[in-house]
Amino acid sequence: MISFKSFLLASCATALMSSAVWAADPIKIGVIAEAQAVAGSSIAPAAQLAAEEINAKGGVDGRKIEIVVYDNHSSSAESVRAFQRAVSEDKVNAVIASYISEVVLALEPWAGRLKTLMITPGAASDVITQNIAKNYDQLKYTFHGYLTSTSLAGLVCDAAKDLLVEPYKMKTAVIMSEDAAWTTPLDAGYEKCLPEIGLKVVDHIRMSPDTTDFTPIFNKIEGLKPDVMITGISHVGTQPTVQWKSQQVPIPMFGISSQATNSTFWKDTNGAVEGVMFNAVSGPGVAVTPKTLPFVDAYQKKFGNIPSYAGYTSYDDVYMIADAIHRAGGTDPDKMVEAMEATDYVGTIGRVSFKPKGDPNPHALRTGKGYITGLMLQWQAGKQVNVWPKELAAGTATWPSFIKLKAASN
Amino acid sequence: MLFWQILIDGFAISALYALGATGFTLIFGVSGVLNLSHGAIMVGAAVAAWAAAGELGVGPYTGALIGVLAGLVLAFATYFIAVRPIQLSKAIAESEKEIFILTATLLWGIIIQEAIAYLFTNNAKTVLPIVEGVTTVFGVRTPRNEYFTAVICWVAIGLLWFLVNRTRRGKAVMAASMNPRGVTLLGIELSSIYLTVWAIYGLLAGVAGILLGMFLGVSSYSVGPLTASAFSIVVLGGLGSVSGSLIAAYVVGYLETGTAYLISPAYRTIPALLLLVVVMYLRPQGLFGRR
Missing domain, CATH: 3.40.50.2300 (Response regulator)
Structure with a gap:
C-alpha cells in the first residue's frame, strides 16, 4: 500500500x-x-x-x-x-x-x-x-x-515531354490506371495533356484494383505497340511491376506508381521495379x-x-x-x-500555399514554378534516383535490357 | 496466338488452383473439416518465403523451403488450436461441431491475416522466383517461372497420388475418408490419420502459396479470395473428391483466363461463379461428388 x-x-x-x-x-x-x-x-x-x-x-x-x-x-x-x-x-x-x-x-x-x-x-x-x-x-x-490528380497528371506530362518525347521521339502512349476515385480526374488530365506534348493516346485501360494476374492486360497493351505505358496506380503496385518484369513487357512504365515511392518497394518486388519511372514530391538525397x-x-x-x-x-x-x-x-x-x-x-x-475561395479547387495546393514542382524518380540498382527536373537531377534515365525503345535508334 | 496464350496461361493458373484445392478437399474428405483458414495458410507460407529470402537473404531455394515449413507449422497450428479442441470438446454437441469448426477456422484465418498485415504491411509481396527469364513457345512469350509452376504443381499432385494409392499410410488415409469407423476397427488410430492428413495439407498449401507468390504475388488481402476460390473449386468438383477438384480447377482456371483475354480482365471471376450457381441448382453434390 x-x-x-x-x-x-x-x-x-x-x-x-x-x-x-x-x-x-x-x-x-x-x-x-x-x-x-x-x-x-x-x-x-x-x-x-x-x-x-x-x-x-x-x-x-x-x-x-x-x-x-x-x-x-x-x-x-x-x-x-x-x-x-x-x-x-x-x-x-x-x-x-x-x-x-x-x-x-x-x-x-x-x-x-x-x-x-x-x-x-x-x-x-x-x-x-x-x-x-x-x-x-x-x-x-x-x-x-x-x-490533386489533375496537377499530378500535369506534372507527369511535363516530365514525359523532357524525358520521353524529346530524347526518344516517342509518339504513342497507353494509359493504364486502376479504377478508383483518384484516377478519374487523373485519367482525364492525362487524356488532355498527353496529346499536347505529342503523345497520342492509343488506348486507355482501367483495371480493377483487385486484379492479381496482369498478363491479359500487358498482352493487350503490347498488341497496341505504344512507345510508353503511362501509369496511374496506387492500390496496386507490386503485382503489375513484378509481372511487367517477369513477362519482360518491352514497354517502359512511366507515371504515377505510389507504391514505388516507398523505400521498401525494391524488396517487395525483389528488384523487379528496376527502370520504373514515377512521380514523387520528394526523393532520397534530393534537397x-x-x-x-x-x-x-x-x-x-x-x-x-x-x-x-x-x-x-x-x-x-x-x-x-x-x-x-x-x-x-x-x-x-x-x-x-x-x-x-x-x-x-x-x-x-x-x-x-492554398488556392483561395472562388478558385475551382479552393484549398488545393498551388503547383508549378515557385511552388511545388514535383520530381520524377527512377529505381536504379536498388535506389530511387531523381532524374527530373534537371536542376535537381542526380542521374540520367536508364532502362532494363528487355525494354525496347523503338525510336531511340532513329 | 491468342489461343496459345490462353492455353499456356490457363494451364499454369489451373495447375496452381488444382494444387491449392487438393489439400483443401483432402482434409474435408478425411476429417469432414472445411478449413476456412486455407487462404491465410497459403499467404503465410508465401510471406515467410519472401521474408526469408528478402530480409535474411538466404536465397530462393532456402527461402522456398522456409516457406513450406511455415505452411506445415501453420497447418498444425490450425489443427491444434482451432480444430482439435472442438473435436474433443464435451461441451459442444456432436451435431454442432461442424459449424463450430467452420467458424473457428474462419476466425483463425483472420487472426493470421491481421498478423501478416501488422507485421509485414498489407502491400503485396512477391517470392523470389527460382527460375528467371522468359521462353517463347508458339509465339507466346511466357516467364519460365510459369512453366516451372505448372511442373511443380503436377509433381506435387503426382506424389500425393502415389502416397495415397501406393503406400500403407496413404491407403489408411484413403480408407479413413471412405469409412472412418472401419479404419478404427482395423486398429488404426484416427487421430494419427488426421495428423498425417494435416501434414500433407500443410505441405500442399505451403507449396501452392509459394508458387502463387512467385507467379502473381500475394498480400494479406489475398486471404479471402484464395479461400473462396479453393472453396468454389472444391464445391464445383464435389466435396471430398480429389479428382473432381482437379477437373474443376481446370474448368475454373480456363474460364477465368478465357474471360480475362476475350472479354475483360475486370470480369475474370464472374463466369466461374455463375457456373458454380448453375451446378448447385442442377447437381448439388458437385460434378464428381459422392455425397
Missing part, C-alpha cells in the same frame, strides 16, 4: 510539474491513417516527429501539441467513427487524415458538420476540393495537403527545400525507415496547423480556417 501511495504522490507531482511547464491546455491533433499500408504508415510517426520538435521549442504560444492516433484499417467507415470520436471524446482541434481519396471524401462532410479543420497529407482526388467550391461555407474546414533532408534524417534516426510520400506532407501539416493556430490566436475553427488559407510556408516538398 505504501508503495502504491508513493506512486500516486509521484504521479501527482509529475502532473503538477508538467502542468507548470505548459502554460495552457494542449493543442490536440488527431491523425487518422492506415497503419498497415506502407503509404499510410508514415503519416502518424511523421506527425509525432513534428509535434516533438515544436514542443521542444516551447510549443505553440506555450501550448503543447499532442498527437492522437487512430488506425482506420484503410476503411472509410472506420475513419468516420474515428473522426467522430476524435472530435467529441478526445476533443481534437484539427485532424490529419489518410492517403486514400475515398476515405477523405467520406470525412469531408464530417469535418463540416463538426466544424473541425481537416487536412489530408496524401489523397489526390480533385473532387475533394471541387466539393469545397460547391459548398464553401459548409466544407471550408477541409484542406488538401497533397497534389527540394532546406528542410527536406533534415526531416528524412530525423525520421530515419527515430523510426529506422524512410518516410513514404505522405510522411513528408504529414510532417509539414503539423507545422502549418501550429502556425495557423498561432496566427489565429487560438483554436477557434473558423479563425483557424482563415489562418490556414493565408498559409505561405516552405515545407519539405516545396512552398505550400
